[in-house]
Amino acid sequence: MARYDVFLASALADREKAELVVRRLRALKFKVRYDKKREHTTPTPKDYRDVDNAASVLVLWSKQACDLNSADSDWVHAIAHHARSKDDALLQAALDTTVPDEPFSSDDRFALSGMGPRKLVEGYYELVDTLGDREGRSDLRDWLDLKASDTDGKEIWKENHPSDPLALVGKPKTAPQPKPAVAPAAVAAPAVAPGFAANLEAPAPKSTRAPEDRMGTIILATVGAVILAMLVLSAALRSHMLEPVPTNGDGTELVERCPAGQIPAYLLDQRVRPPLEPGPIIDDTEDE
DSSP, X not given: OOSEEEEEEOOXXXXXXXXXXXXXXXXXXXXEEOOTTOOOSSOOHHHHHHHHTEEEEEEEEOTTTTOTTOHHHHHHHHHHHHHHTSTTOEEEEESSSOOOOTTGGGSOOEEOTTOBTTBOOHHHHHHHHHHHHHTTOOOHHHHHHSOTTOHHHHHHHHHHOTTSTTTTXXXXXXXXXXXXXXXXXXXXXXXXXXXXXXXXXXXXXXXXXXXXXXXXXXXXXHHHHHHHHHHHHHHHHHHHHTOOOOBOTTSOBSSOOOOTTOOOGGGXXXXXXXXXXXXXXXXXXSOO
C-alpha cells in the first residue's frame, strides 16, 4: 500500500502555485507529499524513495520547469522521468502555456492556468476526478461544487459516501473492540531447591473405605494366619512321626515297623489289647 496518494514536483519559482494545489488536494483528504523547503536541484535518494512510495506523481510544468538551462529544471525532469518509468504513476499539469520537451510534450496535461484561491478551473476538476478514480473515490466534483455554508448538502454527501475519507473526518478509523476477559493469572509456584522437592508433594490421600471394608480385611488376615498355623503344626507332627526307629548294637530294630500304608492291628481291634487288672486302692491323702 502506498504511503502517499500524490507526490508533487514543481520548480522552485512555482512554489506559491504548487502550495495552492497542495492545499486544495489536502482539503479533499488526499495524502500529498510536497517538500516546500526544498533548495537542492539534484534529486536525493529520499526524493526517489518518496516518489516510489506514492501512488501518483503530479508534475507541474511551467516556463521555469521547462527551462533546460536551469539546474532546477533538471530536478523536475529527473523526477518526471523516474515517475514515467513506473506503471500508471505520472500525472502532468500545465501552469501556463509552455510545452515541455519530449517525451512529455505528447502526454496529456491538466490545464491549471487561471486557478486561484477562490477560483477553480475545469482542469482542476479533471485532475480531482482522475485522482479519485485511482483511489476508489467518486463524486468529488459534487463535493467541490458545495458551498462552504451548505452543511446540509455536505451531510447528505457524506451519507451517500460513508467510506470516503471526507465522511470519516472526526470518526475513529476502526470501531473499538471489547477487551477480552482476562483470566486470573495462575499463581506461580515458588522456586524451591532440589533438596526440598519432597516437601512440596501432595499429602497421601486418606482412606475413604467404609468400616465394613476394613472389617473384611481383618477377617481375611485372621483366616490366613490360622491356615498358616495349621500348616506349620502339620509339618511339625510329620517330622515327629518320621523320627528314626531305635535299634540295638547289632542294628536290629527294637520296634517292629509297620509296612508302608498299614497301621498296627491293636489300633483296629481293641480285643488284642491286654485287659486291665484291678489293683488295690491306695489312699495317699492321709498324712503319715
